Amino acid sequence: MAVEVEEKSGGAPRRQKVQSAQIATDILKGLADLSPSTSLSKLAQHLGMPASKVHRYLQALIASDFAEQDPATGHYCLGREALFVGMAAVRSLDVAREALPKLIELRDEFNETCFLALWGNQGPSVIHVEKPARAITVVTQVGSVLPLLSSSTGLVFSAYLPKADTQPLLEQELETPMAPSADKLEQQLTHIRSQGMHAVHGLLMSGVNALSAPIFSAGNTLAGVITMVGAEPSFNAELTGPHAIKLQAAANAITQRMNGEMPGSP
CATH class of the missing domain: 1.10.10.10 (Winged helix-like DNA-binding domain superfamily/Winged helix DNA-binding domain)
Structure with missing residues (x-):
């Protein structure tokens, strides 16, 4: 060269x-x-x-x-070296610096897998994972690209990103046999925006639940999504449960540190 x-x-x-x-x-x-x-x-x-x-x-x-x-x-x-350099660059971003301490707090409190995903050229990409201290864990790998329609992380990205960003990938996934209709998907995304977060029960993997909440930067721009994942029945993925309340509080704190604001907030 x-x-x-x-x-x-x-x-x-x-x-x-x-x-x-x-x-x-x-x-x-x-x-x-x-x-x-x-x-x-x-x-x-x-x-x-x-x-x-x-x-x-x-x-x-x-x-x-x-x-x-x-x-x-x-x-x-x-x-490997390119991925190492890329991950180092990603971790230097404001959203990663602000999110990582909160992920550690959530992991320590609930002993569940917690991770941060950012939007990449192939979709939601996991850039940091905090694993619980237990023999059997829900495996989520750094570098994994998550589906838009069958993961809580992907659905939150779909709800808050501009359609121009998500449409090409959504069109591909909507062609799969188990995909919802376009109308039902829009209803689901509207519901996610009204709740400010999303929960799934065994959607991506049987017996595994997940909660995801968006993080915003200045200008109400979606900066990333934090997710907590755990196995049934110990992991409470209800939106009114303690896991969801603490996850939402963490997302709000990160958003505040990023000078962002949840769309629709007073």
């Missing part, structure tokens, strides 16, 4: 090969755009570069763990 730069010393140009950060960055962005994985030809087409050139750069990125290739499919994806 080298680019040639020309330096002048004593009036004579001197060529020195250095690594092309720009091209490597473009390829990493392309892998992110086409995540979770893509073929060499699709990546080259997306970037507008010759496949042979993209392949050379990919080999260098793989060698440094910034990219990976699936031996079964031959497809490429972001590597």
